[in-house]
Amino acid sequence: MSDDGSLALLLLGPAGATGLYWMLYRHYRNTDKSHAFEHETAVEAKPVTGSEHKVDEVKGTRESSIRGNNVGAYRQRVQRRQDDS
């Protein structure tokens, strides 16, 4: 077995303990819950417009997704530009 595999197996105990702790803690305390206003508010949007152009190529990365992927993290604010209008 590879070192990677052994390490992963050895981490099974601590990871399982931590995971179970947080799972149960959240089931009781629900600290992660809030109103999902993104889905539950009535929103009417015009068709989304935009642009894209290729700027670079990545070769031989081991990362399976873009670094800093926040496409699904709607509430994670990024640099706010003052509005252009």
Add this chain to the structure above:
Amino acid sequence: MSNAKPPSPPPLPPVSGPGSPRDVPPLPGQFPIDPATLPKPIRDELTAPDPVAIDTSAKELKDGANHCPKCGATDIRHKHGSDLLVCLFCRNEWQGARVEEEFGLGSGLDELSGTIIASGAKDIAADSAHLMSFKCSGCGAEVTVNTENQMTARCHWCRHVFGVNEQVANGAVPDAVLPFHIKKDDAIARIRQFVDKRQMFALKAFKEQFTPENVSAVYLPYMIVDGRASADVAGQGEIETARYTRGSGNDKKTYYDADVYAVQRHVDFTVDDLPLESSSERGNHDTSVNTNNIINTILPFDTKNAVKWNASYLHGVSSEKRDRDVAHLKPRLEDQLLSIARHQVVESVSRYDRGVRWEQESLDVHGTRWVSMYLPVWLYSYHQPGKNGGMLHYIAVNGRTGETMGSVPVQQWKLILAALTVGTILESIALWILAN
């Protein structure tokens, strides 16, 4: 009421049925003649405290604005489980005017421009609000007064006379109220069910003291916001062009090639009835110091059914006061509008299979409309002692939909023990696999 002088009845609609005007009860706490114009002995008697227990039902009716449309009586209550008001004198039932139609709140989202603020959502202590809450300096009771036709009032409880200058700073009266539909028994059952599912690791003291019958009905203050906005986001997205492995056996590793794109998106949208907590305390969702996120989670409400402010709906229900104005809430609104925009554009970037990293965003709010509203919540609370004052845990039930969410304090040692036990078993399995 057992006053020496029988008060005359309130103004009546044209007599159109059985019963004589004499059957109409007097307005609570009101005299037909201004006591100040009467001789001193009579005045003293009239203004002396009532020897009998004071009818608590009249507190919310002190504004003098709630008359039964049929008989003019003022003993009006909310008919539980409905949006109706019922006159306790003649049993007449009627529906409060829905603010949606009354103020035209359901329409015109596409043309929203500027900041439109309903009168009840105006900055707190605005002079233009006719109905104002006063704190009686005699006994501390809250009294609502219609300042359109009276600038002074007498406390119904202790008969202290006070004026507009004693207005409670955070006592603005909302535009609308959404009446309770979920009844107490139903709320108790839901809370019980929620806790029944969380027994094993619950704090022992919590389980011992758990009495869902102590749940209380409370109107919480919200701003209900309509908005029209445009948002822009910009960043980079990646599309996978190749995937391959190098090495062999245990050293086999996966590598990726990708094209990188600069991506920009724009969306114009309207939102209808976004609810924002308008109490600074309730709006604080820091889960390390409070459990207000629990109350936030039971949103949304069917705010389209809210009725015009009428204190009769508040009978027997406590309420919390708003202490945030529109200006305070704008940053939170903008934050939520940006989140909504990010959710709106997600589909348009699905071809970036390695994801998108948004780096910049901007928001242009073209128009907003703000309505101040009381929303109905059943709240069960438990105070867990601890450092920094401990933690107040809530189990909240949406007074309209019945949606229930809660925070149950945990017995830490039990939870840690369970986690360690499972971790140890997993580790034993891991070691066994490695050894074989």
